[in-house]
Amino acid sequence: MADTARRPEPRYGNRPTMKDVAARAGVGLKTVSRVVNGEPGVTPDTERRVQEAIEILGFRRNDSARVLRKGRTATVGLVLEDLADPFYGPLSRAVEEVARAHGALLINGSSAEDPDREQELALALCARRVDGLIVIPSGDDHRYLEPEMRAGVATVFVDRPAGLIDADAVLTDSFGGARDGVAHLIAHGHRRIGFIGDRPRIHTAAERLRGYRAAMEDAGLPVRDVWVSPGSTDPERVRTAVREMLAAPEPVTALFAGNNRVLVTVVRALAAHPRPVALVGFDDIELADLLGVTVIAQDAAALGRTAAERLFRRLDGADEAPERVVLGTTLLARGSGEIPPQAD
Amino acid sequence: MADTARRPEPRYGNRPTMKDVAARAGVGLKTVSRVVNGEPGVTPDTERRVQEAIEILGFRRNDSARVLRKGRTATVGLVLEDLADPFYGPLSRAVEEVARAHGALLINGSSAEDPDREQELALALCARRVDGLIVIPSGDDHRYLEPEMRAGVATVFVDRPAGLIDADAVLTDSFGGARDGVAHLIAHGHRRIGFIGDRPRIHTAAERLRGYRAAMEDAGLPVRDVWVSPGSTDPERVRTAVREMLAAPEPVTALFAGNNRVLVTVVRALAAHPRPVALVGFDDIELADLLGVTVIAQDAAALGRTAAERLFRRLDGADEAPERVVLGTTLLARGSGEIPPQAD
DNA sequence: TCCTGCCATGACAACGTTGTCCAGGTTCTA
DNA sequence: TAGAACCTGGACAACGTTGTCATGGCAGGA
Numbered sequence: 228m229a230d231t232a233r234r235p236e237p238r239y240g241n242r243p244t245m246k247d248v249a250a251r252a253g254v255g256l257k258t259v260s261r262v263v264n265g266e267p268g269v270t271p272d273t274e275r276r277v278q279e280a281i282e283i284l285g286f287r288r289n290d291s292a293r294v295l296r297k298g299r300t301a302t303v304g305l306v307l308e309d310l311a312d313p314f315y316g317p318l319s320r321a322v323e324e325v326a327r328a329h330g331a332l333l334i335n336g337s338s339a340e341d342p343d344r345e346q347e348l349a350l351a352l353c354a355r356r357v358d359g360l361i362v363i364p365s366g367d368d369h370r371y372l373e374p375e376m377r378a379g380v381a382t383v384f385v386d387r388p389a390g391l392i393d394a395d396a397v398l399t400d401s402f403g404g405a406r407d408g409v410a411h412l413i414a415h416g417h418r419r420i421g422f423i424g425d426r427p428r429i430h431t432a433a434e435r436l437r438g439y440r441a442a443m444e445d446a447g448l449p450v451r452d453v454w455v456s457p458g459s460t461d462p463e464r465v466r467t468a469v470r471e472m473l474a475a476p477e478p479v480t481a482l483f484a485g486n487n488r489v490l491v492t493v494v495r496a497l498a499a500h501p502r503p504v505a506l507v508g509f510d511d512i513e514l515a516d517l518l519g520v521t522v523i524a525q526d527a528a529a530l531g532r533t534a535a536e537r538l539f540r541r542l543d544g545a546d547e548a549p550e551r552v553v554l555g556t557t558l559l560a561r562g563s564g565e566i567p568p569q570a571d
Numbered sequence: 572m573a574d575t576a577r578r579p580e581p582r583y584g585n586r587p588t589m590k591d592v593a594a595r596a597g598v599g600l601k602t603v604s605r606v607v608n609g610e611p612g613v614t615p616d617t618e619r620r621v622q623e624a625i626e627i628l629g630f631r632r633n634d635s636a637r638v639l640r641k642g643r644t645a646t647v648g649l650v651l652e653d654l655a656d657p658f659y660g661p662l663s664r665a666v667e668e669v670a671r672a673h674g675a676l677l678i679n680g681s682s683a684e685d686p687d688r689e690q691e692l693a694l695a696l697c698a699r700r701v702d703g704l705i706v707i708p709s710g711d712d713h714r715y716l717e718p719e720m721r722a723g724v725a726t727v728f729v730d731r732p733a734g735l736i737d738a739d740a741v742l743t744d745s746f747g748g749a750r751d752g753v754a755h756l757i758a759h760g761h762r763r764i765g766f767i768g769d770r771p772r773i774h775t776a777a778e779r780l781r782g783y784r785a786a787m788e789d790a791g792l793p794v795r796d797v798w799v800s801p802g803s804t805d806p807e808r809v810r811t812a813v814r815e816m817l818a819a820p821e822p823v824t825a826l827f828a829g830n831n832r833v834l835v836t837v838v839r840a841l842a843a844h845p846r847p848v849a850l851v852g853f854d855d856i857e858l859a860d861l862l863g864v865t866v867i868a869q870d871a872a873a874l875g876r877t878a879a880e881r882l883f884r885r886l887d888g889a890d891e892a893p894e895r896v897v898l899g900t901t902l903l904a905r906g907s908g909e910i911p912p913q914a915d
Numbered sequence: 916t917c918c919t920g921c922c923a924t925g926a927c928a929a930c931g932t933t934g935t936c937c938a939g940g941t942t943c944t945a
Numbered sequence: 946t947a948g949a950a951c952c953t954g955g956a957c958a959a960c961g962t963t964g965t966c967a968t969g970g971c972a973g974g975a
Contacts (some may be wrong), residue, residue, distance in 0.1 A: 242722045242723075245962070249925095256961095257924075257926080257927095287697060289962070291635060294635050295930050295960090295962070295963095296961080296964085311663075316659070317654075320653065327680075332696075333678070333680065335679065336671075336677065352676075354634040356633060374629035378629065379585065379586075494858065513858065514862060515858070517862060589932070598954075598955085601934090602953085602955075612953060632931090639932070
């Protein structure tokens with residue numbers, strides 16, 4: 228009894244350490260380390276004794292300490308906007324799967340679209356010494372990451388490019404997607420088309436607006452001010468925009484919704500509207516098929532996967548120049564985008 | 572020049588350490604620590620010198636080392652099933668917000684409904700020495716967590732209770748919700764009601780099935796075998812179940828869908844069916860309002876928030892007995908649940 | 916029998932931080 | 946002016962692990 232009682236209490240809550248295991252098994256510290264890590268050079272008999280001690284004490288290696296010693300954390304960080312947004316779930320999940328395949332853990336945090344919070348979060352992750360960082364930017368100045376990147380934190384931006392620094396980015400072709408969607412409406416006879424998007428400060432939102440304008444211009448169509456409404460995704464704001472466009476002197480006969488959140492509100496607003504109005508949205512949403520909503524779909528999982536793969540390629544030593552990868556979109560015609568123009 | 576060149580290269584990629592900062596500022600190591608942590612006992616002048624050195628070198632405290640020293644990681648882990656499932660996004664986000672309010676980071680991982688992977692993930696998080704763990708169980712035996720919990724890892728289970736161990740759990744009233752939903756259909760005149768749920772191995776799925784049976788029994792209604800179909804959420808499986816129930820000798824006039832994934836498939840299947848069939852689903856889904864789908868809604872965010880708050884209360888030292896918290900559900904009548912029984 | 920060489924094992928330092936404690940200097944008081 | 950009290954700053958150990966290197970034992974060959 229004295230044998231075990233004499234030993235000082237283990238620390239860290241009350242977890243046993245390798246030292247405790249070593250004492251219990253009557254071997255050296257390093258031997259325990261070897262067993263735990265499956266390194267060669269341990270007799271089967273010794274190994275058994277160590278395993279027994281581990282079992283009895285309920286030892287689990289402290290990866291914090293390991294990380295400190297090894298210099299690599301096998302952890303990557305993902306800074307996104309809002310995990311509750313259905314767009315980011317699959318993206319995050321895809322990143323996680325790639326990380327898992329590389330034996331890494333994923334820490335993700337939401338910036339809530341606040342640039343300050345994005346920075347705070349990204350730097351907190353750097354302080355944890357994540358090996359790499361995937362960022363969906365909220366802000367438009369990422370110079371704060373330069374010291375970190377120089378210090379070796381691999382960084383890939385997703386969905387939107389980095390601001391004021393040169394870095395990898397994996398994007399969806401927002402411009403092309405929006406242009407295709409609007410061209411689709413034009414091909415179905417529409418001449419007066421409204422655009423309701425997110426705040427133009429956001430890169431994707433600006434690109435989609437640009438795509439809308441390009442399609443209209445390509446078709447030689449004018450764009451009235453009242454037809455274009457960038458702004459927040461607040462439902463009230465969006466409903467107002469829809470109402471105004473439909474009540475304008477030259478009312479729109481079709482709408483293009485700039486992202487998933489705008490889209491659901493527009494779908495609801497149009498459902499309450501007496502006259503059929505054509506609609507194409509950017510981003511697919513669940514059950515859109517049943518509602519017959521035509522969309523420009525982007526592949527959130529592919530976005531995440533591509534970014535993560537690029538990140539791990541860098542972590543594995545690839546030393547390529549920063550690159551911008553652009554993924555295409557798919558038009559899913561389901562009815563709402565094929566409604567012909569209807570007079571009042 | 573010799574002054575700086577003589578010094579050995581910093582480690583960890585090439586990040587400066589407090590030692591480097593101290594040397595540069597011409598102060599002691601501990602003084603840098605004091606400045607970085609805002610501890611008192613440093614002259615404004617010394618502080619300025621240190622700050623400058625930090626700025627110039629681009630120093631950022633290594634939280635890995637800090638954690639090792641302090642014993643607390645200010646990190647909590649969340650093991651869930653699949654982040655791509657729209658149910659878990661808001662839940663995870665809610666946990667994150669609570670963690671943030673307590674100055675902690677969140678690491679979350681998906682078990683993909685695989686009990687082995689759940690265990691692997693949970694233990695990996697423990698090896699990182701998370702302070703606390705929130706688990707949405709996939710498996711039904713959590714004894715593997717006992718050593719960890721004894722060692723001081725606060726643990727709260729969400730959505731489903733822990734198996735074979737006594738632990739905190741925050742649950743939705745699946746039984747009551749399902750019973751209410753089925754009772755709602757009965758109140759609208761239905762006598763032959765089908766139940767399509769997830770695998771009964773899953774606690775919530777079993778509870779909902781039990782709720783269905785209870786409602787039927789309360790109303791003195793028989794339940795035919797063909798009306799009850801627990802199983803995977805695979806769309807093909809669900810479609811088959813719907814088809815069989817509608818084609819049975821005593822065909823159902825109403826359906827109860829056991830969760831969000833089953834529900835979307837049932838909605839699609841019924842949309843293609845000629846005769847109107849009443850439907851109530853467990854879990855709300857986006858745009859269900861427009862489709863007129865009546866549901867028993869649970870509050871995923873509240874689930875996550877409640878669990879996280881409980882976790883942090885434990886981390887702050889609360890030493891209460893493990894408790895089970897059950898959150899209620901809300902019936903949202905939107906039309907599909909109020910369709911009267913229709914003969915063929 | 917003795918030497919060579921290999922192999923299992925362990926002692927020790929280091930990773931970057933923080934807590935403890937002590938030293939030296941300044942200021943205030945008697 | 947001496948002593949006490951206080952305050953700034955630094956030396957040192959410790960957190961739990963892994964990499965390096967030394968040691969001692971044993972088998973095999975001469």
